Amino acid sequence: MTKNTGNQSRNEQGTQNPSMLDNFRPLLLDVAVPLGSYYLFKDAFGMSTFAALAWSSVVPAVRTAWSLVRERRTNALAGLILIVNVVSLLLSFVSGDPRLMLAKDSGVSSVIAIGILASVWLGRPMMTAGMKPFLVKGDAEKEAAWERLTAGGPAGGSGGASDRSVAFRRKEKVFSVVWGLVLLAECVARVVGAYTIAVDTMVWLGSVILVGAMVIGFVVSGGVAAGPMEEMLAAEVADGRARQQEQPVVAVAA
The missing domain is CATH 1.20.120 (Four Helix Bundle (Hemerythrin (Met), subunit A))
Structure with a gap:
């Protein structure tokens, strides 16, 4: 009998396809959650623009800090959203x-x-x-x-x-x-x-x-x-x- 050792070794690894949620999780955490929470705090809870921006900055701030401390690298998307929120916070004083x-x-x-x-x-x-x-x-x-x-x-x-x-x-x-x-x-x-x-x-x-x-x-x-x-x-x-x-x-x- 014959056996394809290359294919067998790949099958034995039992590699599973990552789910769509696994692929989308970084994007959801870095972009969707901060932006969605901003509108939720501002429109649904009636917070001021300043307060909504401040609270929606929590997730990107934690993600950026976690990447620096644990992974020893910067999280580009989370860092960018954090910078945008900080800039918006500063500009919110302009009236x-x-x-x-x-x-x-x-x-x-x-x-x-x-x-x-x-x-x-x-x-x-x-x-x-x-x-x-x-x-x-x-x-x-x-x-x-x-x-x-x-x-x-x-x-x-x-x-x-x-x-x-x-x-x-x-x-x-x-x-x-x-x-x-x-x-x-x-x-x-x-x-x-x-x-x-x-x-x-x-x-x-x-x-x-x-x-x-x-x-x-x-x-x-x-x-x-x-x-x-x-x-x-x-x-x-x-x-x-x-x-x-x-x-x-x-x-x-x-």
Whole structure:
């Protein structure tokens, strides 16, 4: 009888696919919980803007401190949200000028945009944390393929695999650059509008600009980065399966 030792060793490991919750947990803790708690404290509990910002800063502050103490590294998303909240807290003391208060709201977008662009320059694109769960979808093969592509391709891989890895990492940076530029443009548009458009009009138009920027961000980043990355990820998964099937078959006595 024959036995494929490579496949057997993989099956014996009993690797389980990570759940969607496992993939989304960092994003939920770093972004959704702070932002959601802010609106909950402000709208549902009637807290002041200052108090809502202060209480919603607890989770990112704890996450940032935990990363520094336990993991000996910074948590980029949690740190950025914490900085945004601190800046907003400081700006909340500014009052009296309705146009300045409208312009202040765009400061959140500008801080996030600059943080995203800086992360690309440092070689650690910040928006990857939000994009990866949508592409991997909790699949162990896609997770392994993602790690190979971001690490430079499989050891001893072909030139094609290496080229794919380079292209994949380039698209990963493009995804963050698109979002950084979109949020920066949204910030500029809202600041200009705050000082050139009637205050009553800008109160609702600011939300329209923000939603429009988000739509543009999703469409453009999906077309130029996330879509091609998903295709490369699928190709890498297929190549990984082919490499498994090509492993030597060892004859074993019956």
